[in-house]
Amino acid sequence: MKKYVQIENVQMSFETKQGAFVALKDIDLKIDPGEFITLIGHSGCGKSTLLNLIAGLLMPTDGIMLCADREIAGPGPDRGVVFQNHSLLPWLTCFENVHLAVERVFGQTEDKAKLAQRTHEALELVHLTHASQKYPHEISGGMKQRVGIARALSMQPKVLLMDEPFGALDALTRAHLQDELMKIAADTRSTVVMVTHDVDEAVLLSDRIVMMTNGPAATIGEILTVDLPKPRNRLALANDVHYHRLRGAVLEFLYQKQAKKAA
């Protein structure tokens, strides 16, 4: 199956008391199957809005949005979402949280044993087999986020959408999860769109970095292709000249071209 996302001429405005507020305009983006895309920009630039548009949680006021040649008309299991604050249901165990998604997508066609197996496989992928019977409040923040990733991946989505998935984690846990995500994305050949505000994270993980201008009426400023060979190793990259050049390009965009006055 061909996996890709196509965004043409998309505009998004919100109704407010002061009239229409244009959050995004003239967004054009094509994402290839298996590509890892990060959206980066200052806060308020509408990067999460763009992600929610792809997720189908918001509807664009103008433009065309396609996922695998089908119009995005609402949320659907072909697009798995990982939320910033994990959003696990606290009254369900990790297993049940993932199972809820599995059941929804495959419940019509597969028997119970197969559904349970899929759930186990998803948890195994994020190395959480041992915690499957635990409740979210019994596990750490990093583990919760991994369950969230397992839940999204268990649906075998065409695209994995992640909204600052590691933003609330400490630096060490974040690095660990980034490494794991890189491996998972490579193993499952997932197409990923990830919102981040972390330049290192963007360069380390992405095939392309979509840099957004400041809002209101934000749009795509530049797209940077990260042509570092995969698999990438964060230690090796620390002394890689090309890595630093790419990193510098993102920093220049964020802090020079789109410098934001202190709020």
Added chain:
Amino acid sequence: MIKLRRYLAESAFPSALGIGLFILLWGLLAQGNETLPGPIKTWDSAVALFSDPFCQNGPNDQGIGWNILNSLGRVGIGFGLAALIGIPLGFMIGRFIFLDKMTSPIVSMLRPVSPLAWLPIGLLVFQAANPAAIWVIFISSIWPMIINTAMGVRQLPQDYLNVARVLNLSEWKVFTKILFPATLPYMLTGIRLAIGTAWLVIVAAEMLTGGVGIGFWVWDEWNNLNVEHIIIAIFVVGIVGLLLEMLLIQIAKRFSY
């Protein structure tokens, strides 16, 4: 061992001291007053009363056990009916803003009315004392259940609804896996408030309607000028109310996340 000692020092001792002082004060008051029976006299009377709690000496002289059970039965039925209607209604009011706006003036107006004011209506409609008492309990316990359930539904975090949307869950799954568990703690608060009010109101309702029950028993013993029994009734009502409350707090603890 240290734990036990700390518990005794920090919790058990102050409570015991409070109860002790209360009884002492009561005894002193009774000393100077001929009509008020003291703790010892009341205790003796209670021992006699509880030695045969389920005696049957005609319709107006039944054991204390029967009185308590009858009152609890009325509360149970009235409260159960209120839960049956109030909780689904609360869910709908919480889910649909239109329904909320539609019912809010009526609920706000009727809620502060003393449930006893509904007794004559109950007597008129049901033409019998017992259903009328149950009706009063029903009215007194339905408001907290509607209001708290609706509040719980309204406070459902947007995050959970987003999960429901991206997973594309069916309405039934949304209800059983998200809406109901998320609302449960609020609902239990409503139930706890409702049962507290119901137990409060039953004594007054039974005083007016008569029959077997702790409330009418109080009134009956007042007519018999048996003040010890009235004091016993106050303690019994208090202790049963406390037990109901504790039971519901235990249930609520089980369902808090």
